[in-house]
Amino acid sequence: MMLKDELREKARKVCAIPETYKLEIEDYAEDGTRAVFIWNHPEEMDVGIWIELDENGKLVDFTKDEINPPLNAALLHVEELKQTALQFAESHYPGAVQEFEEEFVKKSDNQLRVSYIQKELNLPLPFTGFYITITEYGEIVRFHYDGSAENVVIPQHIEAEKKVRSEFLKEVKMNLKIANLEESIYENADNRPHLVYEPKLPFYRRRVDGLLNELSEEEEETKVPVYVKIPKMEAGSIPESLTELDGSMIKIREQDLDDAIGEVYRKQEAEPVISESDPSIIGFFNKRNENTVKLKRNKETGQLLGLYSFIERRGPLMMSEEECKEIAFQFLSGIFPDAHLYFQLDQSQMESDEDRVLFCFDLIHHDIPILFGTARINIDRTTGKVTHYLGADVDPDLIISINPDPAISEETAQKFFEQVFQIEKQWSKEYKDNEESYYQLVYSPVYPNLSGELRFIKAENGEMVVGKQF
Known part of the structure; x- marks a missing residue:
């Protein structure tokens, strides 16, 4: 060494x-x-x-x-x-x-x-x-x-590709959803939400010897949403007023994030106390983040897209969940005056402890799931301030105009999928707790006639949405 x-x-x-x-x-x-x-x-x-x-x-x-x-x-x-x-x-x-x-x-x-x-x-x-x-x-x-790879498991038996492909397709589902097709992620996208079918395979990959015990996807425990409607709040609420941003904060940095602007604020008297002699990665980020509030805004409209406070302090309050919920309602409605029309609070996702309460608000449109359509708001019980906000990746105003009735059926979408879906043998690096990693030969989905992985099929016209390769 x-x-x-x-x-x-x-x-x-x-x-x-x-x-x-x-x-x-x-x-x-x-x-x-x-x-x-x-x-x-x-x-x-x-x-x-x-x-x-x-x-x-x-x-x-x-x-x-x-x-x-x-x-x-x-x-x-x-x-x-x-x-x-x-x-x-x-x-x-x-x-x-x-x-x-x-x-x-x-x-x-x-x-x-x-x-x-x-x-x-x-x-x-x-x-x-x-x-x-x-x-x-x-x-x-x-x-x-x-x-070099050190632990490569050579299979003793390889199932026929045709048989395994058939098993993939036997249980594939076409889930109707709304997804924002971002140009940075998908080919031929327009940065707008669309009604789509998302192919859901029974498993992402399959061992070539046919065994499923190690590589089958674990079923995640899903909580059934318990929705509460948001009341219509009075106009004029300024979301920043519900955070730790006040007259004592000054902007110390601003960064162009392509589609957004990042801003960093720090209290004028609150210089970092982290020692300049600490050159570690943790020390570097502590010096940049200590006593700051970071914002992300829409480049064109200035609308708040995200917020994170690195200010650590306990206030004199001990607010109830109901009081924190009221602040979260005010904050979300300050960003979206019509939040009551398209957001609902999912109480099954609420988390709380003695210091904070986290609320999750889902975009709802005719009961159709919306990918990345959740806004998350964290309230500090001791100060009553919003300390964390992560906005939905979908513009709510664009959701309302989406026709919830698909132009093509689920069966038609599945036929389109089967026309492009294939599998091929690939090595997959696997991990087990407290054991060395190893390589297992698997069958994985591929789309040889497309420029990348098929992500969605538009329910409005059957067009295939392909993920960009990076």
């Missing part, structure tokens, strides 16, 4: 670190299995260099955020980029290119991704090998090493 000073010097040699960058995080695992170093850009908070080493100083993970390409940098051909990437891997793990097999070489935008992986029975073993990302002018910006 290397000493901390030796590990730090090893990390500095992985890539050229600009002199202006500050060593922000220097974290060592208590069991000595890894060390993490992060250097940050002096002005760009989200630009930096991440390096993770194992106890012997071997590079495990490396990320370097790009800013601007070098001036007059020559663009390299794909083969040159690939060879440069493999040389980097060999410099850290001699023989790795021969030990593993090429999985893919992909060019996208101004980068090339090279992946090598271990195979067994001519099938790739996930979480093995290594991958590298290199810019088109030859700079390594991403590297990750997983190494």
